[in-house]
Amino acid sequence: MKQRIHIFAPATVANVSCGFDALGLALDSKGDEMIFTKRDDSKLIINTIEGADLPLDIDKNLVGTVSKAMLRASNLNFGFDIEIYKGFKPGSGLGSSAASAAGTAFAINELLGNPFTKTELVKFAMLGEEAACGSQIADNVSAVIYGGFVLIRSYNPLEIVSLPVPNDLYITALHPQIEIKTEDARNVLPKEIPLKKAITQWSNVGGLISGLYTSDYGLISRSLQDVVVEPVRKSLIPHFDSVKKVAVQSGALGAGISGAGPTIFALSKGSVIADKVMKEMESLYAKTGIDFNIFNSKISPQGVKIID
Amino acid sequence: MKQRIHIFAPATVANVSCGFDALGLALDSKGDEMIFTKRDDSKLIINTIEGADLPLDIDKNLVGTVSKAMLRASNLNFGFDIEIYKGFKPGSGLGSSAASAAGTAFAINELLGNPFTKTELVKFAMLGEEAACGSQIADNVSAVIYGGFVLIRSYNPLEIVSLPVPNDLYITALHPQIEIKTEDARNVLPKEIPLKKAITQWSNVGGLISGLYTSDYGLISRSLQDVVVEPVRKSLIPHFDSVKKVAVQSGALGAGISGAGPTIFALSKGSVIADKVMKEMESLYAKTGIDFNIFNSKISPQGVKIID
Numbered sequence: 001m002k003q004r005i006h007i008f009a010p011a012t013v014a015n016v017s018c019g020f021d022a023l024g025l026a027l028d029s030k031g032d033e034m035i036f037t038k039r040d041d042s043k044l045i046i047n048t049i050e051g052a053d054l055p056l057d058i059d060k061n062l063v064g065t066v067s068k069a070m071l072r073a074s075n076l077n078f079g080f081d082i083e084i085y086k087g088f089k090p091g092s093g094l095g096s097s098a099a100s101a102a103g104t105a106f107a108i109n110e111l112l113g114n115p116f117t118k119t120e121l122v123k124f125a126m127l128g129e130e131a132a133c134g135s136q137i138a139d140n141v142s143a144v145i146y147g148g149f150v151l152i153r154s155y156n157p158l159e160i161v162s163l164p165v166p167n168d169l170y171i172t173a174l175h176p177q178i179e180i181k182t183e184d185a186r187n188v189l190p191k192e193i194p195l196k197k198a199i200t201q202w203s204n205v206g207g208l209i210s211g212l213y214t215s216d217y218g219l220i221s222r223s224l225q226d227v228v229v230e231p232v233r234k235s236l237i238p239h240f241d242s243v244k245k246v247a248v249q250s251g252a253l254g255a256g257i258s259g260a261g262p263t264i265f266a267l268s269k270g271s272v273i274a275d276k277v278m279k280e281m282e283s284l285y286a287k288t289g290i291d292f293n294i295f296n297s298k299i300s301p302q303g304v305k306i307i308d
Numbered sequence: 309m310k311q312r313i314h315i316f317a318p319a320t321v322a323n324v325s326c327g328f329d330a331l332g333l334a335l336d337s338k339g340d341e342m343i344f345t346k347r348d349d350s351k352l353i354i355n356t357i358e359g360a361d362l363p364l365d366i367d368k369n370l371v372g373t374v375s376k377a378m379l380r381a382s383n384l385n386f387g388f389d390i391e392i393y394k395g396f397k398p399g400s401g402l403g404s405s406a407a408s409a410a411g412t413a414f415a416i417n418e419l420l421g422n423p424f425t426k427t428e429l430v431k432f433a434m435l436g437e438e439a440a441c442g443s444q445i446a447d448n449v450s451a452v453i454y455g456g457f458v459l460i461r462s463y464n465p466l467e468i469v470s471l472p473v474p475n476d477l478y479i480t481a482l483h484p485q486i487e488i489k490t491e492d493a494r495n496v497l498p499k500e501i502p503l504k505k506a507i508t509q510w511s512n513v514g515g516l517i518s519g520l521y522t523s524d525y526g527l528i529s530r531s532l533q534d535v536v537v538e539p540v541r542k543s544l545i546p547h548f549d550s551v552k553k554v555a556v557q558s559g560a561l562g563a564g565i566s567g568a569g570p571t572i573f574a575l576s577k578g579s580v581i582a583d584k585v586m587k588e589m590e591s592l593y594a595k596t597g598i599d600f601n602i603f604n605s606k607i608s609p610q611g612v613k614i615i616d
Contacts, residue, residue, distance in 0.1 A: 018510070019510070019514070020507060020510075021507045021511075022507060022510055022511040022514060023514070151511065151514045151515065151518060152511060153511050153512065153514065153515035153518075153527070153530065153531060154508075154511065154512075154515075154530065159515075159530065161514070161515060161518050161527065163518060189503060190503060191502065191503060192500040192501060192502055192503065193500060193501060193503050193506055194499065194500055195497060195498055195499060195500065195501050195536070198501055198506040198509065198510075198536070199328060199329045199330060200462075201506065201510055202326070202327070202328075202330055202506075202509055202510035202513040203329075203330040203459065203460060203461050203462065203513075204461065204462075205510040205513055205514050206327070206330060206331070206459045206461065206469070206513050206514070206517050207459065207461035207462075207467075207469060209514050209517050209518055209521075210459060210461075210469050210471060210517055210521075213518075213521040219461070219469065222461065222462065222467065223461060228503070228506070
């Protein structure tokens with residue numbers, strides 16, 4: 001049995017326009033690294049956190065929540081030394097807590113000899129999401145664990161469906177360095193929505209998923225519409241409409257809010273278009289005076305993975 | 309160019325549980341036949357209607373609405389003798405008006421040498437639906453024109469997506485001989501629905517469509533849930549819950565309301581289970597004292613077709 005594991009846990013985009021609380025996808029080129037080393041005693045110790053200001057105290061870090069739940073469920077009483085190297089910032093809308101939570105679940109499962117199924121790993125990671133965000137959301141952590149595009153078909157019982165990823169799909173992510181309070185992102189959500197809008201939304205979810213199965217980029221593009229959440233959340237993100245417009249004008253298949261924001265994502269077919277989309281989004285946002293970072297990534301078919 | 313065409317226009321199931329106003333499917337073994345024969349003059353004459361009490365007056369029959377619109381759009385001024393042989397009853401929830409409307413659009417297009425696309429045929433047929441039901445609904449007529457399983461991705465612009473049909477999928481349809489007024493079926497619909505239910509619904513739409521692409525009957529079964537419309541419409545259909553329960557207990561993947569009802573449909577994997585499901589549904593409904601008919605059918609991959 002392995003004594004030490006070094007993993008990569010990807011950033012993720014949840015919601016993906018029409019698929020609010022139902023769809024997620026994993027990025028290839030952005031994420032955290034974590035190293036777990038077995039200890040002879042039963043202690044859980046976070047030795048290092050780089051790249052973000054997060055608590056080293058195991059009782060205050062979601063990594064502790066997930067680790068403890070897994071050790072309890074396995075009836076094991078050894079511990080780990082844990083190193084966390086954040087590759088992207090918390091509060092971005094790119095699933096920072098999900099990367100830590102699902103990365104932990106994956107790494108510990110490997111060190112225990114893989115006793116848990118992927119669905120069980122998602123459930124452990126959801127405990128971490130709850131510790132960090134107050135609710136057991138599954139879309140980001142599922143994308144980390146399963147990779148590619150995922151659909152949360154049901155929460156109770158939990159069922160994750162892996163969707164195919166067309167080869168040529170690229171993500172551009174622009175992260176404005178502003179803070180959106182989780183409370184604000186939640187408070188703008190309507191409790192009730194018109195049936196008509198709901199029908200539009202589920203027709204688009206159907207179209208998007210059909211487009212993924214058939215690699216029909218036109219259908220994917222036409223389906224990337226959110227008539228329910230984006231209209232109320234976009235006001236929390238400065239210059240959202242202009243960024244989306246310039247992305248689509250530059251050839252993106254669509255654009256939207258990543259998770260609860262503030263990151264704005266665009267999907268493009270092929271790296272040439274994705275590069276152009278990134279350049280135009282960057283050039284527009286550079287004029288706003290708001291700090292931001294931006295990057296392109298393929299979708300990771302694999303999700304979380306072992307580096308060493 | 310053909311002078312006469314004899315076609316079969318299938319019955320259809322719209323909504324299909326979670327896919328309210330978005331999904332439809334065409335049946336193989338139930339439908340109408342229609343014969344269109346070119347006339348030398350420009351008259352449109354319905355010579356025969358068998359199987360239902362519908363107006364022979366071309367100005368009062370939706371077949372006239374569709375025919376006239378197509379001839380006008382083609383700038384042609386010849387006419388047709390029309391014979392209509394209804395294979396199932398209007399008001400069943402199995403798309404009786406859709407079969408007539410889409411059958412007319414298909415037949416006339418053939419006699420004109422196929423000038424129109426499938427989407428255009430759906431649009432002509434929607435005019436017939438409007439004449440019959442008061443609104444331009446697309447799910448039934450699209451299933452007739454495209455065959456198989458269809459998704460109405462968008463109404464404006466109209467976009468129909470053909471979905472794959474797993475080989476072993478069978479439909480059981482039980483039609484209680486009661487009348488549901490369109491007005492009643494509409495009035496029970498909520499104008500607004502909780503966001504939570506909408507999310508459940510679009511997650512199930514996603515699951516159902518994914519199941520169709522992967523022939524995953526378990527996923528199809530788990531996704532055949534309607535938390536929005538069935539709960540409010542089922543009270544219009546006597547013994548709905550018992551029929552659904554017995555269908556599922558007999559092995560059906562799921563059951564629901566066909567269109568606006570009163571027909572109850574069940575989906576099953578394979579003819580052996582479908583036969584058992586039909587037998588149990590039949591035996592239950594025979595005890596209710598309500599007249600009904602019941603049949604099994606495969607899904608028609610083709611939809612409307614030429615007999616002669």
